[in-house]
Amino acid sequence: MFQSHKTAKSLTWHAARKSVDSQISHPADSPSWKLVDDKWPEFGKEPRNLRLALSYDGFNPHSSLSSRYSCWPVILVTYNLPPWLCKKRKFMMLTLLISGPKQPENDIDVYLEPLIDDLKSLWDEIRGVYDAHIEEYFTLRGVLLWIVNDFLAYGNLSGCVVKG
Secondary structure, eight states, X not given: OTTSHHHHHHTTHHHHOOOOSSXXXXXXXXXXXXXXXXXXXXXXXXXXXXXXXXEEOOBOTTOOTTOOOEEEEEEEEETTSOHHHHTSGGGEEEEEEEEESSOXXXXXXXXXXXXXXXXXXXXXXXXXXXETTTTEEEEEOEEEEEEEOOHHHHHHHHTOOOOO
């Protein structure tokens, strides 16, 4: 995303904008965003560091209630972008697609392990990322701020019983 001049500029939009009221108009106004900045000030000083959300839910791709086949996409959303961009399809990253005759249930951790490893390496830092807008190399870090899903998917991710 930092290879595109326009996108790289948009990724720091949250740091340059001015909040006009006490309303939450962007995730940067949220207590979670501010908590990360307070807890890890070095992370918060670099506006290019990524704030991510993970979304996970299942669906039946055949539109038939009798079909036993399901797909479970795992999507990462970058919240550094302005509100009119962060929910656009081109900025949502399909990181994993779990498909099969049944939902992953308690095996979800096996599927998510490579993604978790990637998120850990992003937190530790990635050196030598080129920012096309500023035309310099920098050290990139990222944090997973939120997991967005419905209650049943929450049960799969947390291992808690939420039905029956």
